[in-house]
Amino acid sequence: MTDKNKTKPLAVVTGGTKGIGQAICQKLLHQGYDIITCSRSEKDLTKLKNDFAESPGGVISMVADLSKPSEVKEFISFINSQTKELDILVNNAGIFLPGEILNEEEGHLELTMNTNLYSAYHLTRGVIGLLRGASKPHIFNMCSIASKIAYPNGGSYSISKFALLGFTKVLREELKTRGSGSRPFSLAPRGRLRGRELIFRKAD
Numbered sequence: 001m002t003d004k005n006k007t008k009p010l011a012v013v014t015g016g017t018k019g020i021g022q023a024i025c026q027k028l029l030h031q032g033y034d035i036i037t038c039s040r041s042e043k044d045l046t047k048l049k050n051d052f053a054e055s056p057g058g059v060i061s062m063v064a065d066l067s068k069p070s071e072v073k074e075f076i077s078f079i080n081s082q083t084k085e086l087d088i089l090v091n092n093a094g095i096f097l098p099g100e101i102l103n104e105e106e107g108h109l110e111l112t113m114n115t116n117l118y119s120a121y122h123l124t125r126g127v128i129g130l131l132r133g134a135s136k137p138h139i140f141n142m143c144s145i146a147s148k149i150a151y152p153n154g155g156s157y158s159i160s161k162f163a164l165l166g167f168t169k170v171l172r173e174e175l176k177t178r179g180s181g182s183r184p185f186s187l188a189p190r191g192r193l194r195g196r197e198l199i200f201r202k203a204d
């Protein structure tokens with residue numbers, strides 16, 4: 001459990017066990033952030049903790065399938081039980097099921113929207129109160145080039161990423177009018193690593 005009168009900065013990164021989410025966790029842990037993360041695999045979460053046991057920051061984790069609204073709620077409760085203040089939220093967890101709108105499997109859209117969009121929407125709503133307490137709160141939503149450019153086999157994935165970018169833009173405007181210090185950003189990973197550095201662009 002984190003210190004309720006926290007001394008270290010704290011970030012929530014969904015899907016921190018693999019790929020981009022893991023790289024973000026690594027960076028933040030080395031900078032002294034504590035991380036709260038989740039994935040569907042207990043084994044991978046334990047490995048993440050072990051791999052970064054020597055880092056200045058610590059890993060707090062929970063198994064949660066964010067495609068399921070009930071488990072998003074449980075993850076929100078878990079975060080709220082760990083801290084009163086949050087510095088960074090990274091809505092990173094996402095799936096890509098290749099396909100075309102006209103011939104992808106039934107249910108692709110629902111699963112993809114639940115995982116890539118609704119989890120970010122509900123999680124953000126559930127922890128925004130914790131972010132308001134921080135001096136420099138940030139929200140990052142892991143968008144994609146598929147948030148901006150339509151391509152033939154983007155299918156439901158592209159629909160979900162367009163919507164995630166829309167969510168980010170609307171939230172940014174709302175937070176401006178509330179005078180909140182929270183700043184939502186959309187990121188578009190380039191889909192590969194250049195050298196050892198992850199390449200990101202702002203999606204908007």
Ligand SMILES: NC(=O)c1ccc[n+]([C@@H]2O[C@H](COP(=O)([O-])OP(=O)(O)OC[C@H]3O[C@@H](n4cnc5c(N)ncnc54)[C@H](OP(=O)(O)O)[C@@H]3O)[C@@H](O)[C@H]2O)c1
Pocket residue numbers: 014015016017018019020021038039040041044064065066067068092093094095096115142143144145188189190191192
């Ligand atoms: N890699 C790229 O080229 C690229 C390009 C553009 C955008 N993106 C976006 O960047 C994000 C990360 O991509 P990535 O390539 O790093 O993916 P990845 O390697 O497949 O990792 C995804 C992470 O999210 C977790 N996750 C997936 N579904 C989940 C669920 N239902 N509930 C909880 N956790 C879940 C995974 O853990 P479990 O599977 O164990 O649950 C894993 O930790 C995604 O949103 C993706 O759309 C990636």
